[in-house]
Amino acid sequence: MQEIKLTDVRYRPKYHIAAKSGWLNDPNGLVYFKGYYHVFFQHYPYDAVWGPMHWGHVRSKDLIHWETLPIALAPDQEDGCFSGSAIEYDGKLFLIYTAHYNLKEDGSKSYQEQNLAVSEDGINFTKYQGNPVIKPPLANNTENFRDPKIWSDGQDFYCIIGGQTLDNRGQVLLYKSHDIYHWTFEKVLATSKVSTVQGTMWECPDYFEINGQKVLVVSPQGIEPDGEFYQNHHENGYFVGQEKEGNFIYPQNSFRELDRGHDFYAAQTLLAPDGRRILIAWLDMWEQKYHEQADGWAGMLSFPREITIEDGAVRMRPIRELGKIRRETLLNESTAQGQYTFSSPCVEVQFKAMQDLAFEFTRGFEKLSISYQNGKFLLEKTGYKQRKITWKMETLDVQILSDASSIEIFIENGPVISERFYGEGDLELKFQSTKDVAVKTYRLEL
Incomplete structure (x- = not known):
């Protein structure tokens, strides 16, 4: 197959990330590796609509000027390489991503599991021969099991994965590894209290700490509108809580939207070398009209944002490199x-x-x-x-x-x-x- 070609650049962003052509959605694998900021994204290079997911890839020295690199991941045995994250370990760059398998004609159910890929140079990636490294949970989770976010405390590796309970509530599952290849289930980190209030499925989780405060970011599906809140097709927001006896504790009904606009989803963060927490999201929303599809592309990412916690709430502002x-x-x-x-x-x-x-x-x-x-x-x-x-x-x-x-x-x-x-x-x-x-x-x- 040949990549789709651009036919017009009238809507092409000048200083935001977009694929050179084709479809783009969730940002993946935000990481700083060997002098470059790397951003991957969900990508279908052969049409300007959602298709079998690949990982597109750009990198930058300054978060402003982005260089397009070859596609990092393409589905082969999988039916799609869904969202995930990245981490540097032992001088290499590791990607952990969701391998998605479609419903088959023989009646086999669709399912999702987590795979690894590794690179020496941050450009060319090889899938781990021992995949999958994390299989779907055996109990109290539907086939929706995706979007791993990985981090390390300097000794062990941790990974959270978005899930869905059998009674249709979003949840985040926590896994642990000593060597990045072998993982064990630790616990359910957090669960939607009520599906219509906090979501039926939690996609694209992220978990980090700012000034001692724990933040869990999720992209819930299925939240019903509530007055002036939750007016988008899907939401993107966060909980600020605390870790107590190994559990993430957050106040009842404390979910807050990150952004109040129409076009913001699947936010992910990275820790910059200078200590800033940087956030990038998909600057679009599902089931909208994408005018640029007529020109051979669709989707862009938000301008990078510095995030802080003030009065218990996440605040966002454009990165200082805007200057x-x-x-x-x-x-x-x-x-x-x-x-x-x-x-x-x-x-x-x-x-x-x-x-x-x-x-x-x-x-x-x-x-x-x-x-x-x-x-x-x-x-x-x-x-x-x-x-x-x-x-x-x-x-x-x-x-x-x-x-x-x-x-x-x-x-x-x-x-x-x-x-x-x-x-x-x-x-x-x-x-x-x-x-x-x-x-x-x-x-x-x-």
């Missing part, structure tokens, strides 16, 4: 209202406002607007229902990153809103407030 692609300052003024046109969609916009603010982006057929007043954000986007976000703030410090088909909105000490944003032509910005707003914009370019 490397700031070119000339386009605007720098203070005014109560403004209307501007940018010839390139690749801009950064910063607002500092008091109490109320309304802004709107338009590009071709797309329009996205956000207003804030009396502790309420109102998000409106072409083709979508209004979305309300309650978040009381005295002042608004807003940072917005726009690329060729995306807008990410970071509100200091507040929500993050991630959106695919298409349209062609000039990017238009309008804003207004009852008081002067400090507005600053940069042109962004690699």
